[in-house]
Amino acid sequence: MPTKKRDFYYNKAKQMGYRSRAAFKLKFINEKFGLIKKGDAVVDLGAAPGGWLQVAKEISEGTVIGVDLQRIEPVEGAVTIKGDMTSPETQAKIFEKVEKVNAVICDAAPNLSGNWALDHARSIDLSKTALDVAAKILAPGGNFLVKVFQGDLYQGFVDEVGRRFSRVYTYKSPASRQQSAEIYVIGKGFLTTGIRKGDVLDLAIDGVGKNGDGIAHVDGFVIFVKGAKQGSRVKVKITDVKPEFGFGKIEKGH
Known part of the structure; x- marks a missing residue:
């Protein structure tokens, strides 16, 4: 029933x-x-x-x-x-x-x-x-x-x-x-990028965002890296991934 x-x-x-x-x-x-x-x-x-x-x-x-x-x-x-x-x-x-x-x-x-x-x-x-x-x-x-x-x-x-x-x-x-x-x-x-939260990447910082965060590009995908300076190369841990951009933080010791 x-x-x-x-x-x-x-x-x-x-x-x-x-x-x-x-x-x-x-x-x-x-x-x-x-x-x-x-x-x-x-x-x-x-x-x-x-x-x-x-x-x-x-x-x-x-x-x-x-x-x-x-x-x-x-x-x-x-x-x-x-x-x-x-x-x-x-x-x-x-x-x-x-x-x-x-x-x-x-x-x-x-x-x-x-x-x-x-x-x-x-x-x-x-x-x-x-x-x-x-x-x-x-x-x-x-x-x-x-x-x-x-x-x-x-x-x-x-x-x-x-x-x-x-x-x-x-x-x-x-x-x-x-x-x-x-x-x-x-x-x-x-997500159309292969980058995922938790990934650790070696990135070249090639730009600066409005808030002063460093910007890296990976195959056209934009990653904002807090505290990274333009022209530097840093190891970055990805903290969040959105459809068109992601966020990362510099790994300690880099």
Whole structure:
């Protein structure tokens, strides 16, 4: 028998014309984390039946694209693509519609077998696929949202998201069933540089910022180094990385 919570969101979705109760999960997540903003280009991976697509279009009012192996019933104002999200052909169709993507979202779940270890592994594999696709189509600073099932492989996946984004969060939506093991992993600020927090680099300081911090450039990426003088070469520990620039401090003894 469905729970009261499930009844509430199921009925509310029907009343408001949403295709699934999952629509409210995206609403809650976006209110809390601001993943999708007005005018954003959004790609929804594994979008069928279209509940998240409806909400993404509502919030963005921009280009919203849903991708799924199954046919998605048309959503007013949204683009739907029937195809494998991992295939170059499908990704090319996305780029035909939009030059850059501000947010990639994925509420897909694997076909469940009833074997928990297997289902968890399949969930993580699907989430990794979504992350890999997001890395190909996200603009610098873009955001990522994916559903995963908790288990042994969960923390490793969260860590992987953390390596590709400035900030990573996990969140269980109030619209999720209490007994459900599903949790959402959120990456904000997609990083296109290979530099990560904690790295120690030997840098040439070739400029000075407005606040007097030294500036180094690594493959076009800007790093601000407190207390570093222009013309010096110093060993720097990276303290924070943003999509377009990072911060570091001089290692002691240098």
